[in-house]
Amino acid sequence: MTAHSDTPALLRPFDTAFFADPYPVYARLRDAGPVHRIALPDGSAVWLVVREADVRALLTDARLSVNKAHSGTGYRGFSLPPALDANLLNIDSSDHLRLRRLVSQGFTPRRVETLRERVQAAADSLAGALSQRLASESSVDLVTEFANPLPLVVIGDLFDVPQGDRRSFSAWVGSMFAPEYPGQTAESINRIHDFLVGLVAERRARPSHDLLSDLIAARDEGDRLTEDELVSLAFLILMAGSENAQHMISAGLLTLFRHPEQLAALRADPGLLPAAVEELLRYAHPNQMAIRRFPTEPVEIGGVRIPAGDTIMLCLASAHRDPARYPDPDRFDIRREDIAHLALGHGMHYCLGAPLARMEIQIGLSTLLRRLPTIALAVPDTQLSWRSSFRSHALTALPVTGPPRVG
Template sequence: MTDPLKDPRFFADPYPTYAKLRGAAPVRKVPTGSGGHYSYLVTGHTEARQAFTDPRLSKNTTRFFADKPSRRDLHPALSQNMLATDPPQHARLRTLVTKAFTTGAVARMRPYIAGLVGELLDAWPEHGPVDLVASLAVPLPVTVISEMLGVPEADRPLVRTWSGELFAAGDPGRIDAASHALAGYLTDLVASRRRSPGESLLDDLIAVRDAEDRLTEDELVSLGVLLLVAGHETTTHFIGNAALALLQHPESLARLGAEPGLLGSALDELLRFDSPVGIATFRYSTEALTLGGTEIPAGVPVLIAPGAANRDPARFAAPDHLDLDRDATGHLAFGHGIHRCVGAPLARAEGELALGALLSRFPDVRLAVPAEELEWRHTRLMRGLVSLPLLV
């Protein structure tokens, strides 16, 4: 069997592949890469929830790859970040950043986010065409997380470029180079903030490192890199995917335009329908286990696919249908368990304010090109558009 996730059609529309795999078994062995390597792919919703919380599935990539030869040169700040740790180390690191992303903290940021959305939309042409990705979905979350971390405005385009390079599917060299560029930048930024302290989240983490000694220097840089990347990549794709879903479902688009108060509850269905995370970050089995009726040996990669789980008909009726009245709160777009996305409240706020303003200010918005001509990013981890040309 060839790698089902390498089919060129997968990136444009992964859902037929997910459905085929899930129909055969909700957990199944699939070839990945070359040289006879394989993983176990989890596509069922029940099984994905179980996998997200099973302590036998470790995220400690350092331990997994310790005795394996590799030609890769990924910077440790990327390969050994908070997402690649298990308890108790994970809990210690997560606690240091959680307070910045609580519902209350995000609520206080909403006026700033709304103002930024307004500024971005003010720059749109009266009648288009305009690329929603480049002119809204990218700059909004990049600016917000950069402000939170104290990244100077002049450096933000570079940060965005390096972040995008991290998801260059099939090009390990570009990915590795980008990891070193980002880590080097964060190292320099930490040094700069030490010389001239401010009130950013990065300053708070530096204080924890320097005064309370609850972080190593490597962990400090790693947290900074993770927050920069994770703080905008998924939100960028969430906004783009959600906008496209609505444009392809005119009745839903019109309804949200007429009932703007519905948008908050509709976010879960939009996240479920086209999750910005297709396949979650790396896990491996520390011991043999059985999941979804499939026996998984010890020491093998296990890939959980939220994008597939969110379209599981055993959990969501008519899953390929966008239904704004659906209770989609069980979706796994932000993961589940201890590794659930810490920035989920911020992503929801940015998505809600961006989509709400778009529908309010441009009620006649429509695609500028046929949907089949849209280009999707070639990465299994993220599900997102390269661009989304609109006529407004």
């Protein structure tokens, strides 16, 4: 399974079994070697790094660039128009720091804390509606009715996105990652592009007190970012701010369902929740890979030489299950002492929205456990459906049941 020559045969690990449960595949790859040349579902060749020590080190290695200009012939990620592509995930060095400074004030822990009341109110409202549905229906999809709309309330408010457009935007982002028919990815990208260009134009004409208006002011008054950078920042914040928390809430609840003793401990002591969320981020975060990277010079990883311009994927999900880093890594333990992880990034590309994501996940899960104490999985575990995506191990639905007891 490991790569010993300059051009080893391509491995093809992504199949139906992988999409349902990728972790056994990662275990075999880790045992076989630190880096492997694999084929993505579209046939593109990439180098997959699977051990925690290598992944952590390479996340801060200046020889690996996220800028597509350094790509050779391998996988480059989504093909985006310029107005979406000039975002922090595609920019290195000084330009990255410049853009990061412009937007970071919107996500300081102090500013995020001012959103707590709004997040809690939204969670209570959604949980109340879910409870009412469960009073008359045998099961309800938690993804549709709670996990997806909760982050949309928050990130939508930050950008003052019209209520009627929020779910459409979320659906377009979802179909980017897991298209249901040929051409849907491009179609969704075009819709996102048109929507954001229109939103910027509308906000420029009628400024508000939201984060997008602040970014437009920085563009128009200080000339500190280009028009493409402005729209691209809006794209990244709205996409990441909705996508990650949505899937983490549903994945977190499913993980607790699968570990009833841990769920009981959390119900008995809600003070365990912050540590439980960190363990969930390690154990069940939907993002499988960090953003693709391109060596600007040949690099050697575990004895394997990777040429400049090839595509390297750093597998966060595999790193989080590496027994060389975490004792008994496949065990979910909300009392685990070592709660460090890479789910929110490491180094320059550490997630700007990490404080907000943690708040949303904590409030989402705590509200569900408090407001619906008998909530349970409504179907056998084997009947759950997952995205067919190597990037994101995310539920497409989570049917839940349970007599409501609103408190």
